Amino acid sequence: MSELREIAGYAVACAEPALAIFERERPDDRRPRAAIDAAQAFAEGAERTKAIRDSAWAAHRAYQETRDVGQTAASDVARAAVAAASAAFLHPLAKATQVLHILGPAAHAARAFELDAGDDRNVGADYIEQARSLASPIVANVLTRYPNAPSGRGRVGELLRELDASLRRLATNH
Incomplete structure (x- = not known):
């Protein structure tokens, strides 16, 4: 359970900064914030x-x-x-799709920042680097229990696989 809380906390830390984009577009829609708040409460x-x-x-x-x-x-x-709230329900089956629960919040937030900046891929790459730096050794170690991130999923998938590869390198260096 402590590892799940660590994963959820990481997911929240990656997803929460992007809420400003959503709330600017849809100021009366609290659903994404409620999901992130629920994940944060679990993490705590x-x-x-x-x-x-x-x-x-x-x-x-x-x-x-x-x-x-x-x-x-x-x-x-x-x-x-969605991915941040789902992180609380990461399960131990070694499926690549479980990587989406761990890294999906960062990849989708990075893509949101890219799109918000006129589809500037450098913005997304910078956010992925920031997300990498937020990951604790526990997050990186839990990630290594799963297969590599799945293929496909367009630009979000590219960002996801970039973060996945860098965190796996981090795990092998600790």
Whole structure:
């Protein structure tokens, strides 16, 4: 459970800075913030409850709505929030898709920052480097229990795999 809390805290730290983009686009929509707040509460010791899942599903609906109206940066922020809340439910099955629970918040936040900066890939790369520096040795070690990040998923997948590779290097150096 302590490792799950560490992963959730990392997920929140990666996703939360991007909330400003979502809230600028949709100031009355609190669903992504609620998902991140639920994940933060879990990281700080609260019970892992259905409320966390419910907030993740609500943030997922915010993702779909923003995607459908072309608010692409806001859409990626909402996906970062979904992934942050989902981090509390990381399971030990060694599947590459579980890597999305650990690193998805950072990859989606990085993509949101890129899109918000006019699709500037340097902005995303810089955010991935920042996310790498936020990862504790526990996060890096838990990551190594899973296969490498999955292929595909467009630019978010590229960012995800970049972060995955750098954290695996970090884990082998500790």
